[in-house]
Amino acid sequence: MSAELMHRNIERAQKRIDETKESVSHGAMRQRYHFMAQAGWINDPNGLIFYKGKYHYFYQYNPYYGFWDYMHWGHAVSEDLVHWTYLPLALAPSEIYDDHMRGGCFSGSAIEFDGKLFLVFTGVTNEGKGFDQTQNIAYSEDGIHFTKYEGNPVLRAPEGVPTPFFRDPKVWKHGDYIYMVVGASCEGKGQARLYRTKDMFHWDFVNVLAESRGEWGYMWECPDFFKLGDKYVLLFSPMGGGERTSVYLTGDFDYETGKFDWHGSGAIDWGFEYYAPQSFLAPDGRRILVAWANCWDWMPIWKDWGPTYKEGWCGHFNIPREARLMADGTLQFIPVKELNALRETPRNYGEMTVHDGEMTEIEAGDGVAYEWNMAVDLKKTTAEQIKLCLRCGEGRATVCTFDLNKAEMSVDKNNADGWSKGRSRSTLFLKGKDSLDIHVFADQSSVEVFADQYGISHSMNVYAPNSQDRNYIEAVGGQVEVTGMETYGLKKVM
Incomplete structure (x- = not known):
């Protein structure tokens, strides 16, 4: 009967x-x-996996209208991370543990096990005692049609962890075990809790993998854990973390104790619209991250989520990024090479000088959806600031500033579209560096700017009309020496 209800x-x-x-x-x-x-609303990417020759995106989904509510799992597949085919929904609320209008099938992950594709997800319900979040299993023989395990839930919040703060399981295999990290809150501080199993259905607690001392917020959403090079990496999105929308910790890990000894940290993205990233392994061994292009802290669900809801939809994913470990222990997040297939109308500007007070227009595709890649010679550049004025028109612009004196990068969208607000900031560490690389991906409703060997990125949603299709580079307080610049239009594939 339960399977029939989910099917209906x-x-x-x-x-x-x-x-x-x-x-x-x-x-x-x-x-x-x-x-x-x-159509409808999407937020977190879920269940990212390469399975039976295709990339699978599952995603948090309300198919009924462009606001968060009553979570389902959407599903799409691709052979190249660029062109996507939508499949039937994978999960819908149907059980006592996940059938609630302000709950449903929350975030989780996927793994291939015993010849089947398993989904591990958080079910959210409220039976009058507050919201209850539990971890649950569904599985599929064909990777399309899923059945929820009759023994769900397989994991409940332990003592000391409030039931509304125990969610977002991420699973992986190591040795004879399947491991799961779950986000939690304990005594008002964020946690990542580690569990393991041999059969996917019976889970044992291992240890608190890592936890906040107060500096990383009160709840760790969407944790992810993986090995990169000779280090381990923990990702999470801290609630109550201020401007930190998604962070990473790097360090060493012992499977015997289940404890993560982290000694490095950083922001995955400094913009307002990058949240809940989930990683997966590509068949060639790349560790790829995909995130939701928004954030609860900046736009709470009781406020306006932007103009797209009027069109019957809200939400998209940031471009996929490959994570790489740098020699200094920090991480790079590089746009995946598959995006090159989108390129058209290339233009090579080569070397150029932008003089003080001068705004030089840069042609990039149709000025709306484009890629802009450039390098600046810092030894020959005398400017105090380099400004990229993006999606300009009708007196509006999104302004990305590289302040060479203050060692700061910022993206200001206060005058971007008549709706958006805010200015993101990050350190721009240039000591000992001869050049600065900048890489921009613009789309109809977003701008993503990468810099400094992809160690910095700022993702912003910008709801600008097509009339805002001019783009400029500006020098302030001296001249800018560009050693190479190329632009591309980017094809429409969605």
């Missing part, structure tokens, strides 16, 4: 998608190459 709920949701997807597809703010759902 999936059919009902699919009917709603089919009724609305055509009109939603014509929305003026729809992204051209960033992944989106066909």
